[in-house]
Amino acid sequence: MTPHRDPDRLFSITELAEEFGVTARAIRFYESKGLLEPQRAGAMRVYNYRDRARLLIILRGKRLGFSLALIKQYLDLYDADPGHRGQLAALLAGARQRIEELESQRRDIDLTIEELREIEEQCLEAMRRAGIDPPGTDPET
Template structure:
């Protein structure tokens, strides 16, 4: 009889740092860096670090947070709030505040980039005109 979705064994499978790195498209060194910063806490089997589905999920959140421009301190705050609030309301509030702050920062950057692009385009037009006038 066929089953749908991953089996319990697959969902609970422990990963080595190399396997996790391969799945996530990062280096083992990056994973160890996040461990050193206290963002993940792999279990140990002897001297080997093993990563649970929980640690894999945390790594996905860390990588997403970094991709969206959040600092490691902000990401750690979000992850820590998740652990202490079973309803995740504080985490959601903190995330919403962080997202709004980041959107504001990106909007400011966009305005600055548009000004810079406008100035560079004006310089290009001016220099093209000077070149054409001397040609």
């Protein structure tokens, strides 16, 4: 029922791709960038439980807006740092920096929305003066 908890399971590239909703091409691309390094059986890629966990970290990092280059740095640290001490500090620093970036972005967005609302009002007023019926915000009709 929870086959993912089995640490001995092996996965093909299409299995992982389908499970996580990415293309096999993307997974190979991550490998080409040094973020993954699965075993081989002949020429075929064979992923184990740890590889799968790394892929999860990659996808989560992407979802949070980190670049692959940054994710790679973090994963490298993860490998090179058995106690995960420097890794923790780096992760914390990265998270905090990303939070600041996002908060800055949000401020920009708020300002832009304000400006766009002014444009919206100017449009509506100009249309009223031109005798055009002002279309409402209407999600209905």
